[in-house]
Amino acid sequence: MMLRLWHGFQLLFRPYPYFRDARITWRAPIPGLGSVLISAEAGLVAEAARHPDLVGGRAHRAMRASLGDDHLIVMSGPEHRLRSRQVRRALQAFTSDGEMAEITRQEFAGVPLRRPFSLQQIAHRASLRIILRGLVGRDDAELIGLSQAFQSSFSSPLVLFVEGLRRDWGPWSPWGRLLRRRARLNQALLQAARCAPPDSIAARLPPETWGYELLPQLMFGHETTAATFAWCFAMLYPQARQRIANGDEAFTLAYVQECMRLSPPVAQLTRVATREVRLGGHCLRPGEVLMPAIPGLHHHGWIHSDRLEPERFLQETPDPHRYCPFGVGERICPGKPMALRQLVMMLQTVLQNFDIQPLPGYRPRPVRQLFLVAPAQGAPAVRRA
Ligand code: HEM
Numbered sequence: 541m542m543l544r545l546w547h548g549f550q551l552l553f554r555p556y557p558y559f560r561d562a563r564i565t566w567r568a569p570i571p572g573l574g575s576v577l578i579s580a581e582a583g584l585v586a587e588a589a590r591h592p593d594l595v596g597g598r599a600h601r602a603m604r605a606s607l608g609d610d611h612l613i614v615m616s617g618p619e620h621r622l623r624s625r626q627v628r629r630a631l632q633a634f635t636s637d638g639e640m641a642e643i644t645r646q647e648f649a650g651v652p653l654r655r656p657f658s659l660q661q662i663a664h665r666a667s668l669r670i671i672l673r674g675l676v677g678r679d680d681a682e683l684i685g686l687s688q689a690f691q692s693s694f695s696s697p698l699v700l701f702v703e704g705l706r707r708d709w710g711p712w713s714p715w716g717r718l719l720r721r722r723a724r725l726n727q728a729l730l731q732a733a734r735c736a737p738p739d740s741i742a743a744r745l746p747p748e749t750w751g752y753e754l755l756p757q758l759m760f761g762h763e764t765t766a767a768t769f770a771w772c773f774a775m776l777y778p779q780a781r782q783r784i785a786n787g788d789e790a791f792t793l794a795y796v797q798e799c800m801r802l803s804p805p806v807a808q809l810t811r812v813a814t815r816e817v818r819l820g821g822h823c824l825r826p827g828e829v830l831m832p833a834i835p836g837l838h839h840h841g842w843i844h845s846d847r848l849e850p851e852r853f854l855q856e857t858p859d860p861h862r863y864c865p866f867g868v869g870e871r872i873c874p875g876k877p878m879a880l881r882q883l884v885m886m887l888q889t890v891l892q893n894f895d896i897q898p899l900p901g902y903r904p905r906p907v908r909q910l911f912l913v914a915p916a917q918g919a920p921a922v923r924r925a
Contacts, residue, residue, distance in 0.1 A: 544569040555807040555913050556906050559833035564840060565822065572601070576829045577822055580836020584820045586861040588830055589869030591819070594811040596871040602700045603911075606718065611756045627753060627874050630744035634878040635674040640885040643669045643679070648894050651923045656899055660770035660918030663886065664762065667769070670882060671761035675754060676732035677740045683732065686725040687758060693718035694910060722755065729754040764805055765879050767912045769886055770919040771803040772796055774904035775848060785891040789884060794853035796883045800865040802848060803904070804834040805912045809867055837862055895925040
């Protein structure tokens with residue numbers, strides 16, 4: 541029991557050292573998941589990504605409960621493949637560069653001068669507006685308010701992770717409130733989707749999937765980018781600032797990729813064995829979980845692994861199983877092109893239009909925020925002009 545709690549604590553509160561500094565492949569008892577095989581071995585992860593008896597989707601109990609039972613992230617097998625094709629096709633359309641830049645400019649222009657603020661919080665609102673614009677072509681106060689109200693239902697993560705608390709005891713109970721806010725947001729998204737412009741994500745998705753897919757795309761499409769933006773900003777150094785502000789696109793993309801190597805916002809993936817599976821010298825019994833450890837994969841086998849060196853991404857494309865901030869195999873994140881483009885646009889826009897500096901003395905330390913790892917305090921900064 542104590543051992544299980546210790547591993548659970550490390551995974552939740554010290555995700556980077558836990559996944560990076562231990563052995564390369566090991567077993568650990570994880571609360572709620574049983575005996576898990578954790579691996580930072582690129583060869584093993586490559587084998588796992590191709591294995592037909594290792595599926596994603598099944599271990600996401602909290603996500604299933606909070607976002608619904610029938611969306612891409614919690615699906616597996618042939619159903620997953622069909623929905624994945626539909627979602628990937630739809631996500632080829634996303635908010636234009638001009639709109640991304642304009643929304644970013646508006647949100648950062650509203651930050652008061654010479655007062656500390658959280659970069660992640662402002663990036664969160666900008667990213668929410670950007671994904672809403674891409675999803676349904678609208679980012680008005682009603683949709684923003686309903687999204688924020690739904691997200692505030694998770695202010696206590698206990699409601700997500702303790703199954704016993706997931707009971708609808710009416711609108712004043714935490715779970716009851718979450719379900720009602722989710723229903724209101726879903727309703728508003730459905731209404732917006734019916735009038736969405738033809739080049740929007742919603743219009744490219746089959747209407748029968750709207751009830752399941754719009755809400756998860758909205759949630760995953762901005763929380764992740766906001767946390768990544770906060771990391772990128774918190775890790776800036778003077779030459780990088782200069783090159784990004786000068787509009788060097790290739791460098792900006794390489795810089796984002798390198799920040800995501802050192803500080804991946806998603807720390808672990810999960811795959812569940814549907815039958816007995818042998819991987820390398822290890823065996824997974826049916827129902828057991830494999831957990832590819834992203835901070836470890838981004839650490840072992842890299843030259844000067846602890847240094848921030850964006851140039852490495854200008855020189856070569858890394859092995860996709862050693863560098864995987866967006867996941868691996870057929871479940872790789874369908875939002876990756878949009879997220880990378882958005883991060884490049886947001887960084888350039890902010891550095892070209894404002895003088896924003898991290899709070900003096902601040903050192904970005906990783907902290908868990910539900911499913912993500914973000915810099916502590918959302919990367920506090922000050923806007924000087
Ligand atoms: C920096 C931003 C982002 C990061 C770091 C990120 C990371 C990830 C990761 C690690 C996975 C799991 C992949 C696996 O299990 O192998 C994933 C899946 C997913 N992401 Fe993202 N993501 C980001 C942005 C987005 C955006 C913008 C969207 C949509 C608009 C999105 C939608 C999804 C969906 C739908 C899945 C599930 C795919 C499946 O299970 O087939 N993500 N993402």
